Amino acid sequence: MNELPARFWLIAAALALAACSATKPVAVATGAATAAAAPVPPDPKGVGLDMADLDHTVSPCDDFFLFSGGNWLRNNPIPSYASSWGPRNQLGNRTQALLRRILEEAAANRTAPPGSNAQKVGDFYAAAMDTAAIERAGLAPLKPELVRVAAVRDQVGLRAAIVHLQELQAGVFFRAGVDVDEKNTAQYAVRLDQGGLTLPDRDFYFKSDARTEKVKTAYRAYMTQIFSLLGDAPAVAQRNAATVERLETRLAKASRTRVELRDPQANYNKITVAAAQQRYPVLAPQALLAGMQLGKAREIIVGQPAFFDEVNTLLKTEPLADLKTYLRWHLVRSVASTLPTAYAEAAFRYNQAQTGAKQPAARWKRMQAATDQALGEAFGQLYVDQAFSPEAKAKALEMVNNIKASMAEHIQTNTWMSAPTKAEALKKLNALRVKIGYPDVWKDYSALKITRESYLKNVLAARQWAAREAAAKFGGPVDRNEWSMTPPTINAYYNPPLNEIVFPAGYLQPPFFDPRADDAINYGAIGGVMGHEITHAFDDEGRQYDAAGNLRDWWTPADAAEFTKRAAVVGRQYDAFSPLDSVHVNGQLTMGENLADFAGLTVVYGALQKQLQQRYGNGPRPKFDGFTPEQRYFLSWAQLRRQNIRPEALRQQIATDPHSPGQYRTIGPLMNMPQFQQAFGCKEGDKMVRRAADRAVIW
Incomplete structure (x- = not known):
């Protein structure tokens, strides 16, 4: 296979042709009696580039993407479980092999000290990989949360359910939390930002091209199937799916576009909690913050004020039963991967419409990612000990x-x-x-209890722990080690x-x-x-x-x-x-x-x-x-x-x-x-x- 020249030789008559030549230079005789010049030694082989990946049928000056990797692109098709494939994925595979060994060793270690990182990481992964136990348990581990939503009878109960589901990272209506105050970075602030959608972007709710309609059809089928798995009759499941779509469409219409969300000044709107209470009385920010253990906040940053106007109106005007249907959907959607196979498969089919993946990734890969998400720095310490040198x-x-x-x-x-x-x-x-x-300073997971009893319970416990850890930062010095x-x-x-x-x-x-x-x-x-x-x-x-x-x-x-x-x-x-x-x-x-x-x-x-x-x-x-x-x-x-x-x-x-x-x-x-x-x-x-x-x- 030809290679790009090591040198560009300026040989008068051949200049225009030699500029992108793919041949090695040779010595030129200076006279008839001159002996043949010694061959030019080859350049040494380097580290880091695979010459077989280059496509020399393409000029680097024409398409450098294809020149630099055209052969690699042809020889590396996308695996069936992936939506794309590149060097980062290949590195991910190698890293995952080491992480899998770490996890399997941790899971096999039944003598790790209780409360240690090794115990928590091992028990989390063991519970996540125990598919037989997950199938036997069915919805039982989620039952208390479903009962909590079903028990909502009024606006007070609705707000309490919203607070609880925020802690569980169920993604209902909006995002709320503690972050560094962008106009006073020596302190933390409470932020409220738009959210509450299932489709990947607000525009999907309004576009009608064939590709968007395919995703929306999968979205409706996903919701209908989940409601059916929860025990709703077919007609009821379809009505419930339509209810969620209607509510989400209202939220989407009030949401800012992704381009608008790139304007940090427009998304910084600090107001007093008292003023927010007056503007959004049904949402009731005072009660909301109190439920999130943030009752001492006197000001909040509202990212998109008009969006919260719509949330306030929606909570006031929509039937309580419909709002509960929306909450139930987002609760189950947020934990579908922890539930029996039918739920995870329904989630994959929806994801498949968006990404084109042919099959899910291997379970150990998905559960490895889940362990990283729930116990990232506990897991990370075990990884760093083996994989990163000073x-x-x-x-x-x-x-x-x-x-x-x-x-x-x-x-x-x-x-x-x-x-x-x-x-x-x-x-x-x-x-x-x-x-x-x-x-430099690792997270302290001592307050988080992880067992082998239930993968779902572990996930919910980790989410609740993370929310409470974030809330506890408010009022304290900014943690610059995080x-x-x-x-x-x-x-x-x-x-x-x-x-x-x-x-x-x-x-x-x-x-x-x-x-x-x-x-x-x-x-x-x-x-x-x-x-x-x-x-x-x-x-x-x-x-x-x-x-x-x-x-x-x-x-x-x-x-x-x-x-x-x-x-x-x-x-x-x-x-x-x-x-x-x-x-x-x-x-x-x-x-x-x-x-x-x-x-x-x-x-x-x-x-x-x-x-x-x-x-x-x-x-x-x-x-x-x-x-x-x-x-x-x-x-x-x-x-x-x-x-x-x-x-x-x-x-x-x-x-x-x-x-x-x-x-x-x-x-x-x-x-x-x-x-x-x-x-x-x-x-x-x-x-x-x-x-x-x-x-x-x-x-």
């Missing part, structure tokens, strides 16, 4: 610091940002906190109110991070992720938070206007991407992620150049597999974003996910980058080269 943490931290230094240079040399805004930006960058691997992801998670995040970037141990392993690989590979892989998360602090949302994490405008009006103008170019570029007929990427919904990809790659490229300069000075830089460090950098980025995805899942991703599809995360940023064009010898007119007038430039 050396890996130190290397990752070194890379982050190099990338931060590159970001500082980009800010300082920025040509469109004024000095006052640069000073604030540098202050924010310097204050950015970095968390690597796992928490993590929002568990150690085995293969992901990362930026948290604006805490101005921190977080990289769990699960992400810091091959192919995303490999201590054996050359700098270009690691900077293009996990380095690209680090740059992405750092530059989230300066994307269209993140830039609205200051160095302390407060939601405060620190930009001069002229600089803010210039940023918005430049970001709009990126938005228009992604709006034009269309992976399916009549389906376009939403450039506004994906704006933050696209900006972070583009800016991150630009900043990390600068960090790589500094690293190479430190390592090799002005001397030659080694090639591996025939590629320069710059080429390997872009290939590393691209190969980790290759993805096969089912059409159903792709449509849903575009409708609901702030991330663009993998192919556009690959080519979208590179089309704007002269560094990429120089690395691969691309020229004006090539598909991977945007005209200068159309090119986006942020940092």
Whole structure:
């Protein structure tokens, strides 16, 4: 199989043809008497890129997504249980194998000290895997909760049921909880935000295209089957499903769109509890907060005031029986995976309509994820002990610091940002906190009781424990050691109110991070992720938070206007991407992620150049597999974003996910980058080269 050239030789008459040649260079004779030159030794094989994955029938300057991984895409079909497949899934499989061994050892250990992490993790997983016990129990473990809903007789009882179901994370009507106050990040605040829907997005309730109708048909069938399993007669089950859809449609109509939810200022509306009580008397925030152990709160943040106007009206005008039907549905839906097979299968069929998956994942994989969700840091401690070294943490931290230094240079040399805004930006960058691997302080699960008696009871206990733990934080100092992801998670995040970037141990392993690989590979892989998360602090949302994490405008009006103008170019570029007929990427919904990809790659490229300069000075830089460090950098980025995805899942991703599809995360940023064009010898007119007038430039 041909490979991209190790070098681009400027041989006068052959220049135009050699620019993208796939042959190895040979020595040229300087005279008739000159002996044949010695053959050029092959470049050494590198670590981190599989040359067999490249598709040399495609020019890198034409479609870098296919060039970098076309063979991989053909040779890695989506498994029947998955909706998409890529390197992260493959890493997930390897990580899951280790996690499974940890769980099975814990489950087999019947002598673990009572109350220890090993006992709780082992008992949780053992109960989750005991399908015979789950089938025998039927609905018995859920019976007390169903009785509680059935016993509601008036508005007071209804509010109490809503509070209880909020604690159980059943997703009824809205989301309520304690979080850092975005305009005073030294304290916690109580927040109320829109919610209460089953379909994946508010727009699904109103769209009528064939794909949406297919999902809605599955949604109605799912509800009807669940009500039938609960004992309702067929006609009653259908009426109950229609009731839930009618109530959810009311909530959806009052909900903000996903694009509107990206405006943090619009979603921060702090009012006194007394004022909220007056505006929403049926919802009765005072009683609501008291029931949630938050009665001492004097102010609350209402994310979407008009949505709660509708909730208040709905609770007042809808028949109590219909509201109870809605509560019953969401209670059972939220725990379907813990119930007998018929319930879990009904949930899968609904999910199948959305994702196209052919069959459920193996039970052990699903129960492993459930253990991580319920006991993430208890489970995570067992994982970290076996899978994450101090050396890996130190290397990752070194890379982050190099990338931060590159970001500082980009800010300082920025040509469109004024000095006052640069000073604030540098202050924010310097204050950015970095968390690597796992928490410095682990969660204390001592108040959570886990047994082998019932998987469902364990899930409900863990949810209630988490809700009460969150409520207990209110009024105390902000816990800056807390993590929002568990150690085995293969992901990362930026948290604006805490101005921190977080990289769990699960992400810091091959192919995303490999201590054996050359700098270009690691900077293009996990380095690209680090740059992405750092530059989230300066994307269209993140830039609205200051160095302390407060939601405060620190930009001069002229600089803010210039940023918005430049970001709009990126938005228009992604709006034009269309992976399916009549389906376009939403450039506004994906704006933050696209900006972070583009800016991150630009900043990390600068960090790589500094690293190479430190390592090799002005001397030659080694090639591996025939590629320069710059080429390997872009290939590393691209190969980790290759993805096969089912059409159903792709449509849903575009409708609901702030991330663009993998192919556009690959080519979208590179089309704007002269560094990429120089690395691969691309020229004006090539598909991977945007005209200068159309090119986006942020940092």
